Amino acid sequence: xxxxxxxxxxxxxxxxxxxxxxxxxxxxxxxxxxxxxxxxxxxxxxxxxxxxxxxxxxxxxxxxxxxxxxxxxxxxxxxxxxxxxxxxxxxxxxxxxxxxxxxxxxxxxxxxxxxxxxxxxxxxxxxxxxxxxxxxxxxxxxxxxxxxxxxxxxxxxxxxxxxxxxxxxxxxxxxxxxxxxxxxxxxxxxxxxxxxxxxxxxxxxxxxxxxxxxxxxxxxxxxxxxxxxxxxxxxxxxxxxxxxxxxxxxxxxxxxxxxxxxxxxxxxxxxxxxxxxxxxxxxxxxxxxxxxxxxxxxxxxxxxxxxxxxxxxxxxxxxxxxxxxxxxxxxxxxxxxxxxxxxxxxxxxxxxxxxxxxxxxxxxxxxxxxxxxxxxxxxxxxxxxxxxxxxxxxxxxxxxxxxxxxxxxxxxxxxxxxxxxxxxxxxxxxxxxxxxxxxxxxxxxxxxxxxxxxxxxxxxxxxxxxxxxxxxxxxxxxxxxxxxxxxxxxxxx
Numbered sequence: 400x401x402x403x404x405x406x407x408x409x410x411x412x413x414x415x416x417x418x419x420x421x422x423x424x425x426x427x428x429x430x431x432x433x434x435x436x437x438x439x440x441x442x443x444x445x446x447x448x449x450x451x452x453x454x455x456x457x458x459x460x461x462x463x464x465x466x467x468x469x470x471x472x473x474x475x476x477x478x479x480x481x482x483x484x485x486x487x488x489x490x491x492x493x494x495x496x497x498x499x500x501x502x503x504x505x506x507x508x509x510x511x512x513x514x515x516x517x518x519x520x521x522x523x524x525x526x527x528x529x530x531x532x533x534x535x536x537x538x539x540x541x542x543x544x545x546x547x548x549x550x551x552x553x554x555x556x557x558x559x560x561x562x563x564x565x566x567x568x569x570x571x572x573x574x575x576x577x578x579x580x581x582x583x584x585x586x587x588x589x590x591x592x593x594x595x596x597x598x599x600x601x602x603x604x605x606x607x608x609x610x611x612x613x614x615x616x617x618x619x620x621x622x623x624x625x626x627x628x629x630x631x632x633x634x635x636x637x638x639x640x641x642x643x644x645x646x647x648x649x650x651x652x653x654x655x656x657x658x659x660x661x662x663x664x665x666x667x668x669x670x671x672x673x674x675x676x677x678x679x680x681x682x683x684x685x686x687x688x689x690x691x692x693x694x695x696x697x698x699x700x701x702x703x704x705x706x707x708x709x710x711x712x713x714x715x716x717x718x719x720x721x722x723x724x725x726x727x728x729x730x731x732x733x734x735x736x737x738x739x740x741x742x743x744x745x746x747x748x749x750x751x752x753x754x755x756x757x758x759x760x761x762x763x764x765x766x767x768x769x770x771x772x773x774x775x776x777x778x779x780x781x782x783x784x785x786x787x788x789x790x791x792x793x794x795x796x797x798x799x800x801x802x803x804x805x806x807x808x809x810x811x812x813x814x815x816x817x818x819x820x821x822x823x824x825x826x827x828x829x830x831x832x833x834x835x836x837x838x839x840x841x842x843x844x845x846x847x848x849x850x851x852x853x854x855x856x857x858x859x860x861x862x863x864x865x866x867x868x869x870x871x872x873x874x875x876x877x878x879x880x881x882x883x884x885x886x887x888x889x890x891x892x
Contacts, residue, residue, distance in 0.1 A: 411540045414505045418538070423501055425538035430513030432461040437482035439518065440526055448520040458528060459515035460485060461536060463565065464508055465543075474503065475527075478512060483568070486527040487514055498533045509539035557881050558889050570882075576695060577871045577883060581648065583694040584668060584867075587687055593644040593670060598633035600626060600650070606849070607631035607788070609841040610653040613663075626652035631788065631862065632849045634671050635817060639857045646670035648867070659879040660809055663888050666867040675861040676790075676816040677800045681777050684804060684812060684863065685712035688775070696874055703807050703876050706773055714775040716802075719764060722778055726767045733760070753837045757784030772805035787827040787843045789815035806873055814863030821853035 404412075418425045439458060443451065462480030473490040491499040493516075506512065515532040544566045556563040556570075563570050585595065603622065605612035607629030617624050630647050637645050651667045672680075688710050692699050699710045717725070720733050732739045736756040743750050743763055750762055760782055772778070779802040780792060789799035801815035818824050828850070831842040871883040881887040 407542050408540055411507060411538065414507070415538050415540070418501070418505050418535070423505070423535065425535060427513075427534060427536045430459075430461045430534055430536055432459050432480075432513060434458040434460050435482040436460060436462070436478070436480050436485035439485060440483065443518055444526050446520075448524070451519050455517035455519055455529075457515070457517055459513070459532075460528065461513040462511065463539075464506060464510045464512055467506075467508065469503065472499075478514065479565070481571075486521075486525050487516075487530050488519075488521075488527050489514075489530045489533060494530055494533050501535060502533055506535060507539065507542070509541065509543045510535060511537035511539070554889075557887050558892070560885055573871075573875045573877065573883060574885060576875055579695045580691055580871055580874060581867065583691045584648065584687075586694075587690050588644075588646045588670060591644070593646045594642065596634070596637060596642075596645050596647055597649065598627075598630045598647060602627050604844050604846050606843060606846050607633075608651075608653075609785075609843065611655055611840055613652050613654045628653050629667070629864065630669050631864070632846060634669055635857060635860070635862070636849070636852045638671055638673055638817075638860050639852045639855055643673040643858075644671070657888060659881070660869070662868065662880050662884055665880075665884075668865045668867055669862065671817070671860055671862040673858040673860050676859070677779070677802055677814055677861055680814045680861045680863055681714075681716065681779075681802060682712075684814070685710075685714055691870075692874065701874070701876070703873060704878065706807060708774065708806065708873070710775060714777060714804075716777045716779060718780045719760070719778055719782075720780075722768045722772075722776075723760075723764055726771065728763060728767055732763065739763070751839075753839070755784040755834065757782030758839075761785055769805060769810075770808040773807055775804060775806045777802045777804055783827075784830075786815060787831050788818055788824075790818045790820075791823070809869060810866070811869050811873065812863055812865045814861065817857070817860040817862050819853060819857040819859060821850050824853055825850050 415425050439460075443456065460478060460480060462478045464476055465479045465484060466477040468475045472492070473488065476487045476489065477484050478487055489499065489502055494502070513534040513536050514528060514530045516528045516530040519527055519529055521527050544562060556567070588595070601615070601617070601624040603624060605625040605628050607627070608631070610628040612625035612628050615624050615626065616622070629651055630649065634645055634647060646668060648668050649666070650664055652664050654663060655661060657663065689699060689712060692701075692710050701708055723732075724730060729742065732742050736759065739756060739759045740750060743759055746763070746766070748762055748766055750759055754762070780795075780798045781789075781801045783791065783797055783799050786799040786801050789801045792798045792800055799815060801813075803810050804812035818827070828843060828845045832845055834842040835844070868880050868883050871877070872880060875883060877883050
């Protein structure tokens with residue numbers, strides 16, 4: 400539904416029609432801008448005023464008009480491009496009567512303009528372009544947020560991200576850093592002999608994780624399909640096929656709640672290595688995070704909220720049980736499902752009916768331990784019920800060789816030594832199917848083709864998933880996942 404037209408929009412519409420009437424196209428063709436604001440400022444801001452006057456550089460820029468100060472036959476303005484802002488000086492005697500009339504009478508803040516001219520410094524020392532050629536490139540029909548307040552309303556910032564990017568330059572820097580983080584990831588994996596692959600986004604079986612999927616229907620095949628919740632089972636099929644190191648950087652979709660830590664569409668990195676285990680992956684993960692931090696923010700120690708985070712290896716490694724006992728969870732809780740359930744209820748934890756022993760321990764861990772894992776910490780050796788795709792620990796078959804990485808109280812990565820025994824895998828899937836019959840909708844379904852792939856033989860392997868959005872949150876000191884996703888999911892207006 401279109402927004403109601405207010406007085407300011409009506410004024411801009413009138414200007415648009417008048418422009419067309421005098422032969423000026425308000426939505427012009429391309430403008431060859433040779434320069435960017437930040438580059439000009441970096442190159443010439445230290446030059447003396449007299450030096451610029453003696454040999455003024457000729458430049459051209461394009462961007463959005465952000466401020467205007469009118470002095471009759473001359474005006475000062477600030478134009479903002481993708482890199483920053485620069486001042487313009489537009490004088491009637493220089494640009495000519497026709498161009499100055501278009502600028503003064505028909506342009507508004509928010510319009511996109513092109514300008515060419517000579518650089519100089521004002522009496523106050525501000526680097527400025529004396530405009531010799533001006534063109535209106537795009538007429539904006541809506542006023543920008545008030546310049547002295549910026550755009551603060553959170554709902555508007557997320558829903559109209561384009562306004563957020565215009566009004567709040569630091570937001571643009573966050574997403575530039577996100578791009579740099581992803582580039583650093585790719586560089587690291589390519590340097591370590593991985594190949595990047597793409598696997599299906601639509602799955603016949605929603606597998607690879609414990610999560611509720613989004614469901615759709617393919618008309619030509621007349622079958623239901625699911626948006627993927629994880630690429631894991633396809634990536635491991637590639638190990639069966641003979642690849643030794645693969646990674647995928649792409650979207651996952653989970654039909655679950657929205658919060659500061661969760662968006663239903665999110666970016667994941669998953670990678671798999673033949674002939675490695677979860678112990679190797681912990682050291683590899685430390686090396687990976689150190690590489691990303693140094694390449695993008697230039698340091699291993701940085702602020703996140705009230706904390707100072709240090710990514711310098713080695714990181715703390717605790718078993719799930721050790722971490723819980725440090726937070727005063729009695730050792731007896733780990734020996735018996737009834738004891739665990741009774742203790743959890745004494746602590747007033749909400750335990751779903753019919754929860755397995757592993758699920759009960761997981762709920763206790765989330766409440767009693769997870770929020771306090773501030774510095775990077777590997778939690779290792781999880782109950783087998785929580786990890787149907789992970790290899791058992793030889794010393795304790797009730798546990799699996801799995802770790803989760805926690806920083807600032809949230810999970811950043813999840814990894815394990817991969818289960819490659821097809822008989823064990825089938826039994827795990829069958830146990831998950833039984834849990835689903837009892838009402839647990841997040842259990843793993845049977846996947847006959849994946850079991851068949853394992854029956855052909857998958858080498859010993861280790862695999863890991865890293866939440867890219869949460870990693871970007873960490874390195875940009877962002878408190879909400881919506882601050883690092885350009886267009887987060889929102890309720891309809």
